[in-house]
Amino acid sequence: MTETVSSVRHGRWPTRLGRWAVLGTFAALLAFPFYWMGITAFKRTGDLYNLKNNPFLFNEPPTLDHLRLLFGQTLFVRWFWNTTFAGTVVVMITLVLAVPAAYALTRLAGRWGERVGIGIFLTYLVPPTLLFIPLSRLVAALGLQDSLWSIIVVYPSFTVPFSIWLLMGFFKSIPRELEDAAMVDGLTRWQAFLRLVIPISVSGILTVVIFTFTLVTQEFVYALTFISTAEHQTVGVGVPIYLVRGDVYYWGSLMAACLIASLPIAAVYDLFLDRFIAGFTMGAVK
Amino acid sequence: MSAQARRTRLGVAMFAPAVVYIAAVIGVPLAMAFLYSVGDVKVGSVSYHFVGLENFRSVLQSPTFRRALLNSFVFTVGSQLLVIACANALALALKDRFHGRGAVRFLILLPWVAPISLGAIAWKWILDSLYSVINWVLVAVHLASPFDTPMWLGEPALAMLSVILVHSWRLLPFSTVILLAGLSAIPKDIPEAAAVDGAGFWRTHFSITLPMMAPITTVAVLFGVVFTFTDMTVVYILTRGGPYDTTQVVPSLAFFTGVLGSDLSEGAAISLFLVPILVAVAWVMLRMAQRAEIA
Numbered sequence: 312m313t314e315t316v317s318s319v320r321h322g323r324w325p326t327r328l329g330r331w332a333v334l335g336t337f338a339a340l341l342a343f344p345f346y347w348m349g350i351t352a353f354k355r356t357g358d359l360y361n362l363k364n365n366p367f368l369f370n371e372p373p374t375l376d377h378l379r380l381l382f383g384q385t386l387f388v389r390w391f392w393n394t395t396f397a398g399t400v401v402v403m404i405t406l407v408l409a410v411p412a413a414y415a416l417t418r419l420a421g422r423w424g425e426r427v428g429i430g431i432f433l434t435y436l437v438p439p440t441l442l443f444i445p446l447s448r449l450v451a452a453l454g455l456q457d458s459l460w461s462i463i464v465v466y467p468s469f470t471v472p473f474s475i476w477l478l479m480g481f482f483k484s485i486p487r488e489l490e491d492a493a494m495v496d497g498l499t500r501w502q503a504f505l506r507l508v509i510p511i512s513v514s515g516i517l518t519v520v521i522f523t524f525t526l527v528t529q530e531f532v533y534a535l536t537f538i539s540t541a542e543h544q545t546v547g548v549g550v551p552i553y554l555v556r557g558d559v560y561y562w563g564s565l566m567a568a569c570l571i572a573s574l575p576i577a578a579v580y581d582l583f584l585d586r587f588i589a590g591f592t593m594g595a596v597k
Numbered sequence: 598m599s600a601q602a603r604r605t606r607l608g609v610a611m612f613a614p615a616v617v618y619i620a621a622v623i624g625v626p627l628a629m630a631f632l633y634s635v636g637d638v639k640v641g642s643v644s645y646h647f648v649g650l651e652n653f654r655s656v657l658q659s660p661t662f663r664r665a666l667l668n669s670f671v672f673t674v675g676s677q678l679l680v681i682a683c684a685n686a687l688a689l690a691l692k693d694r695f696h697g698r699g700a701v702r703f704l705i706l707l708p709w710v711a712p713i714s715l716g717a718i719a720w721k722w723i724l725d726s727l728y729s730v731i732n733w734v735l736v737a738v739h740l741a742s743p744f745d746t747p748m749w750l751g752e753p754a755l756a757m758l759s760v761i762l763v764h765s766w767r768l769l770p771f772s773t774v775i776l777l778a779g780l781s782a783i784p785k786d787i788p789e790a791a792a793v794d795g796a797g798f799w800r801t802h803f804s805i806t807l808p809m810m811a812p813i814t815t816v817a818v819l820f821g822v823v824f825t826f827t828d829m830t831v832v833y834i835l836t837r838g839g840p841y842d843t844t845q846v847v848p849s850l851a852f853f854t855g856v857l858g859s860d861l862s863e864g865a866a867i868s869l870f871l872v873p874i875l876v877a878v879a880w881v882m883l884r885m886a887q888r889a890e891i892a
Contacts, residue, residue, distance in 0.1 A: 326798065333690040334701050337683070341766065342704040344719040345711070347730065351722065359728070362743075366730045410614035419608030429886050431615075433879050434623050438827030440848035441871050444855040444864045445629035446622075459763055468622035471615055500607055531714040531830045536856050551718040551834050562722050569719055573711035580710035581703055588774050 330407030331463060345573065350515040352377055352567035359563060386541055387568055390549035393459055398527040400463045405523045406560040410516065412471075413478035416506055418490070424479075432476040435469055442468075450537050461537040464544070466530065470523040477522065477590045481515030482508070518586045525580045528572075546572045634867035640859035652866035659837050662867060665838075665845040671757065672832075672846055673825045676765040680821055681814065683765075684772035689802070691773070692780050697826070708769035717834040720763045724749035753843035760844050764831045768824060772817040779813030780806070812885065819878050826874050847871060 350366075351359065353373040364370040381387050408480075416424040446465060447456070455461040485508065493503040509516070527545075534548040541553040550568045553560060634652055656662045691702065708716055723730055726748055735741035749759045783806065791801045829848035834840060838845035838853060845853075847870050855864015865885045 330690045330693075330695075333686050334705075335771075337687050337690075338701055338704040341708050341769065344716055344723060344766075345707055347723055348719050362728070362733075366728075367731050408615040408618055411611035415608040415611035418602055420613070429883065431619070433882065434619055436823050436875055436879060437623055437627065438823070438848070438871065438875075439873075440827050440829055440851060441630060441868050442623065442859050444851070444868065445626035445633060447856060448629070449626060450860070466624055467618060471619060474710065474806050475615065504611075525710070529712045529714075531712075531833075532852075534850070535833075540784040547712045547714045551714045560722070562728075565718060566722065569715040573707075573715050576712065577703075577707055577710040581706055584710065584774060586708065587776075591775060591820060592778050592813060 347572065348566040348570040348573070351562055351566075352570055354563065356563060376511055377561070377567045380419040380561065381564040381567050381571075384562065385568075386544070386549060387546075388540060389555075390546045391572075392543055393543065393549075394528055394545040394547070397459055397463050397466070398524045401466045401470060401527050402520050402523045404463070404467045405474050405519065406516065408467065408471050409474035409519065410509070410512075411504075413475045414508060416475070416492075417479050417482040418487075419500075425547055428476060428479050431472045433472075435476070439469075439530075439536075443510060443532060443536045446533070447536055456537060457539050457543060459538070459543055459545075462527075462530070463536050465533050466527055470526055473526075473590065474523065477519060477586070478515055480589065481512060481518075485511060509591055521583045522587055525576055528567060528576050566587070568579040613796055624797060630865045630869060633862045634869050635881045636862050638865075640861065648862075652862050653847065654739040656863060656866050661845060662850060664842060665847050665867075666870065668757065668844060669826060669846045669848075672761055672764065673822055675761045676825050677818060677821050679761070679765045680768050680772050681818060683769055684776050684817065687769070687773045688776035688780050691777055704818055705773065705871040706770045708767050709774075713767050713830050714834060716767060717763060717831050720759075720766075722751070724759055726751055750836050753840060756840060756844045760832055760835055763835060764825060767831065768821055771824075772821055775817040775820070776810065776813060779810050782813075783809050815881070815885065819882060823875065823878050827871055 318421050350369075351374070354369060355371045355374045355376070358364055358369065358371040361370070412431075413428075416428050418424075420427060435537070443581075450456050450461040450465070453461075453464070455464060490503045490507060494500060494506050498506065528547060530545075531547050535552065538544055538548070541549065544553060546568075550565065550572065554565045554568060632645075635647060635649060637648050638645060688704065690706070691698065722728075729746070729749060731749070732741060732746040736743050736746065741747065747755055750756050787809075788801050788805055791805050796804070827848055829846065829852055832844055832846050832849045832851070836844045838849050842850075847867060851864045851868035854867055855861050859866065
């Protein structure tokens with residue numbers, strides 16, 4: 312009997328073999344470009360552009376030249392700080408707008424809360440490619456064209472709806488009795504929200520912070536549309552668009568930049584991914 | 598003031614800032630997009646004349662636009678079919694706990710969690726006309742001659758294929774994780790009971806697991822369709838819509854016309870062709886949410 316149970320749980324060996332065949336193939340295909348970024352970043356230029364060399368190997372010793380060029384002679388560091396700054400301000404705007412709104416929808420709006428919440432979530436589906444033309448005029452009217460502030464103002468349009476939706480799920484899991492008890496003890500609801508609900512929601516709020524920050528680093532279309540000077544760009548647009556001089560791609564530095572920018576974002580996002588997915592699956596999985 | 602009234606007032610005060618902001622950055626530009634599409638807005642002029650459906654007429658007559666519309670459907674349907682088929686296999690393989698699952702999961706998730714513009718530019722290098730590593734392998738195993746290697750981004754059919762494959766690469770992890778959430782929600786005793794009753798792996802998979810996965814698969818497809826149909830990043834970075842506009846999709850054409858070109862009205866008219874798809878997806882999602890509410 313124990314044997315049957317363990318074979319169901321761990322799978323018979325053909326199942327296990329099949330699993331590793333599938334996983335091995337897909338992991339190799341999906342991760343390959345990142346491996347390629349790494350190998351390109353450390354290869355000497357002569358090695359990179361010699362068609363006779365095996366591209367999978369270092370035919371000449373590795374070099375740090377591409378990294379030196381990237382950090383010394385390009386705007387990469389500047390883009391990095393631009394992205395960090397924009398991300399931080401967008402996170403603050405998102406928290407200030409989404410946390411109270413999500414609380415109001417879960418606790419104060421009655422049965423309409425859920426429906427309005429779904430409506431808000433659906434605005435997340437309105438894509439940048441539908442709004443960028445009028446927004447570029449609005450951004451210009453505000454005097455923000457070609458400034459980092461243009462994207463700071465616009466990015467909450469997609470971070471706020473999704474954050475409200477995520478936080479609603481989070482607030483729903485807090486027992487109502489907690490606030491009721493605090494209000495019996497003399498706190499107003501607003502005070503209970505500030506002193507009780509926010510402190511116990513730290514992990515939900517942290518999820519929103521990470522989520523917002525990764526969305527900012529991943530955005531491409533708005534930054535490309537509103538910002539036209541290399542100095543004001545983010546990493547996501549600066550690297551693929553402005554590391555190219557004329558028609559010349561500096562592949563070594565370009566791939567180094569991609570790898571350096573991708574991995575930290577990927578690592579953090581990976582930790583929180585399951586919570587975002589819970590937001591996407593809506594009511595379809597209970 | 599009654600407790601109920603106070604509660605409502607606080608609710609409105611906490612909710613209003615978010616709604617006003619969303620209305621300003623989504624509602625207003627959305628309304629403007631509709632206005633632009635029936636007007637004659639150009640860069641550098643402030644005048645506005647109503648021209649009716651003139652922009653839509655001229656857009657629909659343009660062969661470039663028709664090609665872009667067709668490409669958008671090919672791009673969306675092609676990548677979704679590929680993604681759902683692969684995501685099913687991957688989710689199934691990732692379902693159980695096993696040694697090294699975390700590491701494998703990290704590798705598999707990379708395309709989704711890393712910025713797509715950076716992933717796409719890496720692909721541009723992998724698909725380079727001269728130094729493509731894929732071509733090097735093809736030559737090494739004698740599937741291509743060194744002087745006649747495939748121009749992945751330079752030939753219309755190959756370029757479209759490349760765009761679809763790269764976008765599928767990007768979306769596959771997302772769909773996999775959604776399907777995985779659905780798989781782990783299926784009570785374990787149901788497939789186990791089927792196994793005890795003598796149903797094999799494939800039988801259990803097709804007659805029990807897949808039908809139970811239908812709602813979550815729909816969710817994955819709906820988001821996949823929206824993320825694909827409205828995306829221009831992959832096309833923009835890999836091909837800029839070329840060669841000769843043969844990989845142009847609706848969003849990228851709207852960008853070239855309305856943002857890089859100066860015809861805001863025609864650009865807006867082009868991008869409004871995204872709306873029917875978005876409305877259809879939103880409608881299906883609302884119906885699913887309604888059903889979940891009743892259940």
